[in-house]
Amino acid sequence: MTREMSEWTKEVEKALIDREMSHKDLGEVVGLHPAYLAGIISGRIISRAARGRINGALGLEGFPAYVPVANEKTSEWEKTVRKAVIDRDMSYEQLASTIGLSRTYMAGVISCRVDSPKARKKINEFLGIDENLSTAFESA
Numbered sequence: 001m002t003r004e005m006s007e008w009t010k011e012v013e014k015a016l017i018d019r020e021m022s023h024k025d026l027g028e029v030v031g032l033h034p035a036y037l038a039g040i041i042s043g044r045i046i047s048r049a050a051r052g053r054i055n056g057a058l059g060l061e062g063f064p065a066y067v068p069v070a071n072e073k074t075s076e077w078e079k080t081v082r083k084a085v086i087d088r089d090m091s092y093e094q095l096a097s098t099i100g101l102s103r104t105y106m107a108g109v110i111s112c113r114v115d116s117p118k119a120r121k122k123i124n125e126f127l128g129i130d131e132n133l134s135t136a137f138e139s140a
Contacts, residue, residue: 008051008063012041015058029057044115045108077120077133081110084127099126 005013016026023041027034030053039045040054055063085095092110096103099122108114109123124131 006043008060009041009043011060011063012054012058015060019058026054026057030054039114046113075112077129078110078112080129080133081123081127084129088127095123095126099123 016022021029023037024034027037030037030050032040032050032053036045037050037054040047040050051063054060085092090098092107093103096106099106101109101119101122105114105116106119106123109116109119121131123129124133
């Protein structure tokens, strides 16, 4: 799945070129791990605080620290997952441990703040959820 670059992403990448900086360099300036930073820049991970720090470090003006996701309503997949966890008398901590993910990362995947098809597949398989339900938000 290829993702179209947002205008903000394009401006960040151009600013890095102008400043002769790498993602690693920017990560050191804003205090973020390069892999996490790459997720923020690509739009795969949503963090208002991180975007704000990146904007400040690169002097980007006119770009808000937060860009709302196209559909901020709770997805049907998230609702289905949350109900399935309740039906099994499990906590997020228990589910995450069972499928081999950290609770924080799994919660990000479930809320669609983190895009991870592999993690969604693990969740779907364990909870018996139709995989087509979890991909519905990707085309929105």
